[in-house]
Amino acid sequence: xxxxxxxxxxxxxxxxxxxxxxxxxxxxxxxxxxxxxxxxxxxxxxxxxxxxxxxxxxxxxxxxxxxxxxxxxxxxxxxxxxxxxxxxxxxxxxxxxxxxxxxxxxxxxxxxxxxxxxxxxxxxxxxxxxxxxxxxxxxxxxxxxxxxxxxxxxxxxxxxxxxxxxxxxxxxxxxxxxxxxxxxxxxxxxxxxxxxxxxxxxxxxxxxxxxxxxxxxxxxxxxxxxxxxxxxxxxxxxxxxxxxxxxxxxxxxxxxxxxxxxxxxxxxxxxxxxxxxxxxxxxxxxxx
Amino acid sequence: xxxxxxxxxxxxxxxxxxxxxxxxxxxxxxxxxxxxxxxxxxxxxxxxxxxxxxxxxxxxxxxxxxxxxxxxxxxxxxxxxxxxxxxxxxxxxxxxxxxxxxxxxxxxxxxxxxxxxxxxxxxxxxxxxxxxxxxxxxxxxxxxxxxxxxxxxxxxxxxxxxxxxxxxxxxxxxxxxxxxxxxxxxxxxxxxxxxxxxxxxxxxxxxxxxxxxxxxxxxxxxxxxxxxxxxxxxxxxxxxxxxxxxxxxxxxxxxxxxxxxxxxxxxxxxxxxxxx
Amino acid sequence: xxxxxxxxxxxxxxxxxxxxxxxxxxxxxxxxxxxxxxxxxxxxxxxxxxxxxxxxxxxxxxxxxxxxxxxxxxxxxxxxxxxxxxxxxxxxxxxxxxxxxxxxxxxxxxxxxxxxxxxxxxxxxxxxxxxxxxxxxxxxxxxxxxxxxxxxxxxxxxxxxxxxxxxxxxxxxxxxxxxxxxxxxxxxxxxxxxxxxxxxxxxxxxxxxxxxxxxxxxxxxxxxxxxxxxxxxxxxxxxxxxxxxxxxxxxxxxxxxxxxxxxxxxxxxxxxxxxxxxxxxxxxxxxxxxxxxxxxxxxxxxxxxxxxxxxxxxxxxxxxxxxxxxxxxxxxxxxxx
Numbered sequence: 001x002x003x004x005x006x007x008x009x010x011x012x013x014x015x016x017x018x019x020x021x022x023x024x025x026x027x028x029x030x031x032x033x034x035x036x037x038x039x040x041x042x043x044x045x046x047x048x049x050x051x052x053x054x055x056x057x058x059x060x061x062x063x064x065x066x067x068x069x070x071x072x073x074x075x076x077x078x079x080x081x082x083x084x085x086x087x088x089x090x091x092x093x094x095x096x097x098x099x100x101x102x103x104x105x106x107x108x109x110x111x112x113x114x115x116x117x118x119x120x121x122x123x124x125x126x127x128x129x130x131x132x133x134x135x136x137x138x139x140x141x142x143x144x145x146x147x148x149x150x151x152x153x154x155x156x157x158x159x160x161x162x163x164x165x166x167x168x169x170x171x172x173x174x175x176x177x178x179x180x181x182x183x184x185x186x187x188x189x190x191x192x193x194x195x196x197x198x199x200x201x202x203x204x205x206x207x208x209x210x211x212x213x214x215x216x217x218x219x220x221x222x223x224x225x226x227x228x229x230x231x232x233x234x235x236x237x238x239x240x241x242x243x244x245x246x247x248x249x250x251x252x253x254x255x256x257x258x259x260x261x262x263x264x265x266x267x268x269x270x271x272x273x274x275x276x277x278x279x280x281x282x283x284x285x286x287x288x
Numbered sequence: 289x290x291x292x293x294x295x296x297x298x299x300x301x302x303x304x305x306x307x308x309x310x311x312x313x314x315x316x317x318x319x320x321x322x323x324x325x326x327x328x329x330x331x332x333x334x335x336x337x338x339x340x341x342x343x344x345x346x347x348x349x350x351x352x353x354x355x356x357x358x359x360x361x362x363x364x365x366x367x368x369x370x371x372x373x374x375x376x377x378x379x380x381x382x383x384x385x386x387x388x389x390x391x392x393x394x395x396x397x398x399x400x401x402x403x404x405x406x407x408x409x410x411x412x413x414x415x416x417x418x419x420x421x422x423x424x425x426x427x428x429x430x431x432x433x434x435x436x437x438x439x440x441x442x443x444x445x446x447x448x449x450x451x452x453x454x455x456x457x458x459x460x461x462x463x464x465x466x467x468x469x470x471x472x473x474x475x476x477x478x479x480x481x482x483x484x485x486x487x488x489x490x491x492x493x494x495x496x497x498x499x500x501x502x503x504x505x506x507x508x509x510x511x512x513x514x515x516x517x518x519x520x521x522x523x524x525x526x527x528x529x530x531x532x533x534x535x536x537x538x539x540x541x542x543x544x545x546x547x548x549x550x551x552x553x554x555x556x557x558x559x560x561x562x563x564x
Numbered sequence: 565x566x567x568x569x570x571x572x573x574x575x576x577x578x579x580x581x582x583x584x585x586x587x588x589x590x591x592x593x594x595x596x597x598x599x600x601x602x603x604x605x606x607x608x609x610x611x612x613x614x615x616x617x618x619x620x621x622x623x624x625x626x627x628x629x630x631x632x633x634x635x636x637x638x639x640x641x642x643x644x645x646x647x648x649x650x651x652x653x654x655x656x657x658x659x660x661x662x663x664x665x666x667x668x669x670x671x672x673x674x675x676x677x678x679x680x681x682x683x684x685x686x687x688x689x690x691x692x693x694x695x696x697x698x699x700x701x702x703x704x705x706x707x708x709x710x711x712x713x714x715x716x717x718x719x720x721x722x723x724x725x726x727x728x729x730x731x732x733x734x735x736x737x738x739x740x741x742x743x744x745x746x747x748x749x750x751x752x753x754x755x756x757x758x759x760x761x762x763x764x765x766x767x768x769x770x771x772x773x774x775x776x777x778x779x780x781x782x783x784x785x786x787x788x789x790x791x792x793x794x795x796x797x798x799x800x801x802x803x804x805x806x807x808x809x810x811x812x813x814x815x816x817x818x819x820x821x822x823x824x825x826x827x828x829x830x831x832x833x834x835x836x837x838x839x840x841x842x843x844x845x846x847x848x849x850x851x852x853x854x855x856x857x858x859x860x861x862x863x864x865x866x867x868x869x870x871x872x873x874x875x876x877x878x879x880x881x882x883x884x885x886x887x888x889x890x891x892x893x894x895x896x897x898x899x900x901x
Contacts, residue, residue: 011645012677013631013813013826061634061641062819066840087840089477102641223843249845250837252813255677258829259810260837262855263845264783265863270675284783287845287855317886319701324886325794345885349796354848453597455618455627455828459798463884475835484814485628485825515884517617517800519596 012255015059015104016042020097021079026165027158030130031095032071032083033058035105047077049108052115052141053134053246053274056107057254058082058094066090067251069273070108071133073140080105083133083165109254110273113138113218113244122150124210126229128201128221129158132165134246134273135220139173146178153180153210157201160189182208202228205236212237218244223288230277240278247273247280247288263287291403292339295366295392300331302364308390311364312350314343325350339366341399346509348374349465352383364390369404369419370509372412373542374465377505377549379409383468386410386545409545420540427508427531432524448488451495453518456486460498460522463515466505473497495525503529504550507542568754569722569747570730575606577747578656584746586690587653589623591616600655600662611657614700619806619878620655620662624685625669625828627803631681631813632824648684654743658693660714660721661705664874665806666691667717671868672809681826690743693718694731699762702877704890707768710875712761720744723758732758767890768897770861770871775901777862783854787899791892792853794885799830801879801888802856807872810836831855857892 022034037043052074059065066088072081086095097103115138123142127135135156142149154173158164164183173181184197184204197204201221210217217238219229226245233243249261249268256270264284266272280288289297295313302308315326315336323342327350328334348371351357367375372391379386386409393404393412406412419426435443458474461467474482474494482497483490506526513523533539539550569577578588582604592601593610599618603609635642666686673682695713696703705711715721719740722731733751735741744751776782802808812829816822829836832852838844846852864872873889880888 010678010680011631011647012679013824014643014645017641017643061636061824062815062817062822064813064815085840089480091840092478102636102639104641222841248839250839252811252829256675257673257677257679257809258812259831259859260829262859262863264858265866267867284780286784286851318880318888318891322886327793350794353796455803457799457803457830458833459796459800459884462796462798480814483816484812485816485827487628490628511884515796515798515800517804517882519617 013106013253015057015065015106016046018080018103018105020099020101020103023099026083026167027130027163029086030083030163030165031086032081032165033094033097033103035080035082035103036078037105038102046080046108050074050077051108051112052137053112054108054110055254055269055273056080056082056105056109057251058084058090059104059106060090060093060097061104063093064090065104065106065252066094067248067254069134069137069246071137073137073144074112075141075144083130085130106254110269111271113141113274115141118142118216119148120150120214122152122211122213122215124153124155124215124217126155126201126205126217126219126221126233128156128225129163130165131220131222131225132156135218136166136169138218143176143179150214151180152178153182153208155182155184155201155205155208157184157186157197157199157204158189159186161185161191161194163189200228201225202232205229206232209236212239212242216242216244220246233277240281241276243277244274245277245280247275249273291394291401292337294403295339295394296334296337298392299328299334299337299364302390303328303334304331307362308364309359309361310356311366311390311392312347313337313366313392314339314345314347339394339401341396341401343394343401344368344396344510345514346371346374346465346507346511348378349463349468349511351375351389352378352465352468357384357388360385360388362388362390364392366392366394368393368395368509369412369415370507370542372409373416373419373507374509375409376416376542376545376547377466377507378468379545380547381549413544416543420543423534423540424531427527427534429524429527431521432528432531435524435528447492447495450520451491452488454486454491454495454520455518456484456490456494457517459515459517460512463511464502465509465511466502467498473501495520495522499525499529502526504533504537504539505541506530566754567733567751568725568730568756569733569751571728573730573747573750574609574656576750578603578606580747580750581654581743585652586743587651589653589655590657600658609657611694612698614696614698614703615659615662615876615878617804617878617882619665619804619876620658621665621669621806621808623653623655623689624666624682625809625811628825628827629681630823631826633822634817634824635821636819648681650684650688652688652690653685654690654692656692658691658718659696659876660693660712660716660718661703661710661874661876662806663691663693663717664705664710664714665717665876668807668868668870668872668874669809671870672864675867690719690739691717692720692722692740692743694722694724695758696762696764697724697759699764700877700881702881702888702890703762703764703875704767704877705875706764707766707770707890707893708871708873708875709770712764716874723761725756726759727756728759729756732756768893770893772897772901773893774861774865776896776899777858779901782899783858787895788850788854791895792850792887795832795849795853795887796885797832797834797849797852798884799828799832800882800884802830802832803828804878804882806874806876806878807860831859853892857889860889861893 018035057065261268598616673679860872
């Protein structure tokens, strides 16, 4: 129930109320929540506006709001999934919320992956650790309309086997014959029964050697992984304009006012979080 | 030769002999009565040095900012007696190695600046002893006495009015050489100990918490008071706490680099039973 | 012949506006501190101040403001909005730099998502500025291509008369005309000339500065470290600035009920941009000062075609270590672009 104390006005900072309908532990300290809108008007707004790549502010009253991507695809808008690592005040509160509890959501905000421009092209997704969720939103958005895309390759790595997120979906992708999945863990992170690659993501990507012809790369990961993956993609012959990534900066408002997500002249919340590598390379590196 | 010229020569010597990598002093500011902190790294830069009765800021906070001393090289710094006491506390609290600090001591009486003889903080111990002897008198302030005359309700109203102007810019904290915490308690949010909003409660919480953290540590340099953009008389609070600590524990902050922090030390034979 | 408001009629004006339901606000000095504050009588104004210590910003974007009130029940959350105040106000004796500052921030607060807390107050407030006949060493409006009699952001501009007995009235907007129609009979026709506005010397060449800032090579210049070495990282420049607009949200209360507030925040603070991971894009004070200057004179004008500075000089005037925008831009204007 929401109401105005006085007069009719639009409070752009007021979140929607969401119910937790499911939750999973993905990896130590990493949890996924499945959320459903409580107010049909809020849900309708989401359905009208959400496209893959956009983000939201997830919150618990009394603790605050925290920014992360919408991890579910634009082809499934009955709910929102978000995946986060429990670390700060808000994520700790979200992590301790149970199924049936109410939390808040503000969004969707920002720009998106222009996946209609990817139609007919081969796609390679490169992702590391906790950064699979934004990639996963794009992956499912494409897999749900598989016929529109060419070859799909997913390269995903984490520090250890335990740190891989969405383990069930990794299994599912592995079984599909219309997806090439390359999994890797950092040296030393393997378990005795690990059957996949051992090595850092950029190295493994170079070994997989995807062809840059008619191919779009989507990369998400910690800054150090992004840095070396960009170098690897360049070696493989990818043009910067065909490489997409998302930036994660600290945000409070999500709507271009609070002033903290600037990277150079870019307001990540309004003009991002999705950028091509060409756009990122024009940003001042020291500010990233 | 004026004191300023003597010290310019001294600074040039310190730098050209390689004794120090930098000297922190003062130079002219935007207006005639303003002085700016100056970081002197070459003998030539010493030309800009200015030393007069307007050089009142306590510069010692720069010693512990952004890793200045982490290369273990020496740094020279212009300090008044309050500044010398400050680096004693910083050393006692393990924030700096006092061996790295070359003190260019001076004092101001009215319009007059005098040089203080000595090179390391320890050389000024006799001077600091004499400050302690005079402290009960020096800490007196007619405004504190006036506030003491008020009943608690009136005194509360006085501070409420003063704190109502606080905008939580934390200039007091940033200007204070004693506020060196990597993460200030107002920035700790699990749990959120202090309300960050600058409403009545948040402003009281902040200013009182800071006063307690400075009890037995504040040397009364006045940096916070001068930095406050809304002119809250912060010096009164700190001076009042200093009176209390002096009276109760015979403790004046910054006597030496081995002085125990008065509110952070514990003795088994403490007369107060509540501690155990 | 132009219309004139005589100083000795000002008290009547204040009474008239108050009677019409307007909250009357103006520069007030109390002991050691001045600000724009609510008055009941004209005598409370201090119209001789160069400008108040606090900028006008807080009247439109308060340092702390409740946004939402939440109550958590068994199977529901009640969220109540705090609507922005709708009281009608008139600010008499604003300085043109302060009024300009408000106009500068309008496009930011209206950028796609409209911040009603800002615009409701903007719409309900009449700003009557007085052109400056005095300035101090820190005033720098002319360096920002503004002037002691800029009309930007004002609804009415008053120019002090040469005989010091009142002001020439220049109505600029419908809002201003409406407020002055309520005191029309207290105004009079006159031919008394206005006093000359104060001459504020240009302190730096803005175009040269902007050219330097826009050169990507200068982002990593050692200049930033040098100029900001003495910055102590407090927020007094940003909080006193009429255009700095950064904020934070804070929930106060407990798990069952409380209030979400919008509080001033500052790019000077190290925690401002700190990621949860511990990574901080602007980890040093020099990076934060660079951001402040770049934002005001490069990024903000790139987005909104206006510099995020109105030249009031408060940043330099109040700086505990005598830094500020003036010194930085003066230094930049001597550098090769």
